[in-house]
Amino acid sequence: MTRIDIRQVDIAESDMVAAIMRRAMTSHSFFDGSLHTAEEDRAFWREQVFPHCDVTGAYADATLIGQAVGRGWIHHFHIDPAWHGCGVGSLLLGTLQGRATDLQLWTFQANMGARRFYERHGFIAVEITDGQRNEEKLPDVRYRWLK
Numbered sequence: 001m002t003r004i005d006i007r008q009v010d011i012a013e014s015d016m017v018a019a020i021m022r023r024a025m026t027s028h029s030f031f032d033g034s035l036h037t038a039e040e041d042r043a044f045w046r047e048q049v050f051p052h053c054d055v056t057g058a059y060a061d062a063t064l065i066g067q068a069v070g071r072g073w074i075h076h077f078h079i080d081p082a083w084h085g086c087g088v089g090s091l092l093l094g095t096l097q098g099r100a101t102d103l104q105l106w107t108f109q110a111n112m113g114a115r116r117f118y119e120r121h122g123f124i125a126v127e128i129t130d131g132q133r134n135e136e137k138l139p140d141v142r143y144r145w146l147k
Contacts, residue, residue, distance in 0.1 A: 002060045004088055006095045009057035009067055011050040016064045017057075018042040024078040030110040035136065049076070058083075058092045068092050074105040084113075093121055101147040109139040118143050 009017060018041040026033040036044070049055065049069060058066040058079070066079035066088050074096060079089045096103060107114045109128065119125075123143035131139040 004065075004091055005059045005062075006092060007057060007059065009055040009064065011046065013057070013064055014045040014050055015042050017049075017055060017067050018045045020064065020067060020080045021045075021076065021078045023081055027081040028108075028111060030108065030138065032136065056092065056095060058088050060088075066092055068096055070096070070103075070105075071100060072102065072104070074103060077105065089117060090121065093117075097121070097145065097147070103145045104142060106134070106140050106142050108136070109141050115141065115143075118145075121145070 127142040
C-alpha cells in the first residue's frame, strides 16, 4: 500500500499544484477549461496563492497528488483524479478539520461527488446561489462544518 503524507507544499511545487487543479477541474463536464490557460493557472498559484496562503499537500511516495488552501475557509481543494476514491481527500480534509473548529467552502451545485464527499465529512449546506458572483457563473453552494 502507498504511504500518504500530509505536509506544507513549497512554492517550488506551484506548477505541480496548478496541474493537479487543472486536471481535477477539467475532469468535470460542467466546467469550462478554457476560462484560463495552463500558464494562467501556474501564474495564479505562483503569484496570488503561495505568497499569501499556506498550501497543504497530500503526497504519495513524495509525489504531490492533492492540495488544499485555507484555514477557516477552504479556498481550493483538489485531488488528482487518478487518486479519487483512494481516501486521499478524506485524509487531507481530516487534517484541515483537525486544525479548525469552523470551516466553510464553496463548491458547484453540479459537483455532486464533491457535495457527497463534504456531507459525508459533516459539512452542511448553508447557502445556495445562482453563481452570478463566481467567475465561472455556475450555480454554487456554500458548506459549513463546525467541530
